[in-house]
Amino acid sequence: MTDPTSRAKTWWLLQALSGLALVLLLGVHFVAQHYVAQGGLRTYAQVVAYVRHPAVAALEAIFLVVVAVHAALGLRAVALDFGLPAARQRSLNAALAVGVVLVVGYGLWLLAQVRGGAG
């Protein structure tokens, strides 16, 4: 039985839009790390100095959130491709939401640690 209150369109659009955002964010991520930062980020000190810039930290945080959401929606699509019934979709959504929170939480914690010059 399919779900008459399905948000299938919303999920598909969110995946498409997050994907398009990732193309831009990933481009900036690559270019900033390998070209704008002189000689690329090689040493520990260079990495710490780089992420201490507020704009860079904000960019990396946004990138992390978008990539985590996009990946979760991708995994959800694969699960549904294998005929996941509507009754289990709620559990899958919850599990993926927890995964996104964990990944984003860990990533932000790591960012804060590095910005603080941990180690």
Place this chain on the structure above:
Amino acid sequence: MSSPSTVQLRVFRYKPGDPAPHYDTFAVPVTPRTTVLEALQAIRRDQDPGLMLRHSCHHASCGTCGLRVDGQEVLACVTPLADRGPVVTVEPLQNAPLLGDLVVDMGPFYAVFTQAGMPLVRSTEATAASRPAVGIERLTRFENCLECGLCVSACPVAATDPLYLGPAALAAAWRVVQEPRGQNPARALAWVDQEHGCWRCHLAFECSTVCPNDVQPGQAIAALRQRLVLGEPAPPGPAAAATRPAPAPTGPARRVGLRAWLDPRGRDVGYWAFVLHRLTGLALVAYLLLHLWVLRLLARGPAAWDEFIALARSPLFLALDGLLLFGVLFHGLNGVRVALVGLGAAARRQRGLFWAVLLLTLLLLAAGVAALVAAVH
């Protein structure tokens, strides 16, 4: 008239009660004009009367003789057997319950058409004075559907998702939306606007490739999405709760599952774009987790990080970096293609866009690898 040569026809066999399907090989004489259906009929007449196959009109009009020949879905009655090599494999359609040998149960396939709003019924009879409606040409494409089931057999999503409505039914729904003839198009839109409806399609376009009548179901699905996103919203309601009927418990379901994603026989570029997008997507999810795990070294201080950087300069690591870059580039660029095509913006150019994506991926990959090598040395 040329003299016949001989072809070995490797035919899929299964009868209810058999422990497993197998293949029988028959030598059949063929002329340049012999069709697969004629060869199969000759086998049944001269060699094995027990061979089960379906056919009717012999001129690609009824859609009854759909089969897979060397892995590709075709109508057997109009598919020449010559020039296919000395051994030709013939199998039944996939993603439908198998009744026996080359015959599948089309009942579930036909039933889902009814839910789409087919058949369309005229509200009035045509008269000698009546004229075709203006713009009727754009509608006839979807009216041409033979209901042969080739598209469902070729669809990689139908191979894994038994709840998927399928390309034929979705094309039929689009036909209803285009010219409802008294039906409520919102009902058809609500029916396709579900997880296992038009949003489950991944735009491999194998349905359009194998369609013998140029119905182009893939483009119809993209058009449905475009209407759902940009057009009037489809109201939720009972019509959206339609289900695909469960297959009759006759024999193996012939739903080939994941193997269908990796079967290269007879497939077109849209299919490969789908498979590559899936594989790179799954690989990138794994990489995301690995990337975060490696970055934990930054929290441990300079010594741990420098140790990792030394490892990152090894040839093996650099090779993996190149592979990663390919995955990122292809997935990103093909993602843009999927978004454009999926919203109907470039559905008819999906093949050309695939080649553009691949070319751009390889060009950027070459530039990226060159930069990577230069940075290390």
